[in-house]
Amino acid sequence: xxxxxxxxxxxxxxxxxxxxxxxxxxxxxxxxxxxxxxxxxxxxxxxxxxxxxxxxxxxxxxxxxxxxxxxxxxxxxxxxxxxxxxxxxxxxxxxxxxxxxxxxxxxxxxxxxxxxxxxxxxxxxxxxxxxxxxxxxxxxxxx
Numbered sequence: 001x002x003x004x005x006x007x008x009x010x011x012x013x014x015x016x017x018x019x020x021x022x023x024x025x026x027x028x029x030x031x032x033x034x035x036x037x038x039x040x041x042x043x044x045x046x047x048x049x050x051x052x053x054x055x056x057x058x059x060x061x062x063x064x065x066x067x068x069x070x071x072x073x074x075x076x077x078x079x080x081x082x083x084x085x086x087x088x089x090x091x092x093x094x095x096x097x098x099x100x101x102x103x104x105x106x107x108x109x110x111x112x113x114x115x116x117x118x119x120x121x122x123x124x125x126x127x128x129x130x131x132x133x134x135x136x137x138x139x140x141x142x143x
Contacts, residue, residue: 010043010079012116013086016109028089035085038066042078047071083117091121 017036020027028036041048041063048068053060070078090110097106113120 006076006079006083009083009113009117012112013083014040016086016113020109032085032089034062034066036082037063038070039078039082039085041067042070042073043075043082046075047073086113087117087119087121094121094123 017028048064048070050064052064052068055061073081090113093106107123110120114122
């Protein structure tokens with residue numbers, strides 16, 4: 001089976017980030033969210049050509065600065081960068097979070113990525129536990 005294209009991977013990663021619960025056990029850092037935002041804007045709208053927000057809109061200025069810093073990056077490069085950022089976030093979670101019931105819940109949000117991104121970092125089996133005390137696995141891609 002051929003690996004899905006960059007567009008499908010990008011859409012899956014966007015759905016995961018947008019679907020993370022605000023009060024869940026994991027929230028991307030402010031810096032990570034700015035990177036996701038800038039790559040998303042570049043991938044969907046192209047090069048930043050809007051005027052920079054004014055002094056009284058500091059959040060808008062941070063977002064504009066992040067997007068504007070990407071310059072002439074192509075939409076395809078921005079999609080690939082978004083997916084690469086998603087992989088970094090997943091690996092960071094795997095490396096820093098202890099396996100327990102909240103991590104199992106957290107990785108449930110990442111499941112759509114495992115279906116379309118072959119090299120998406122996967123947590124060890126210890127991160128997943130099924131009802132009845134059995135340990136589960138992250139679904140693997142079909143060959």
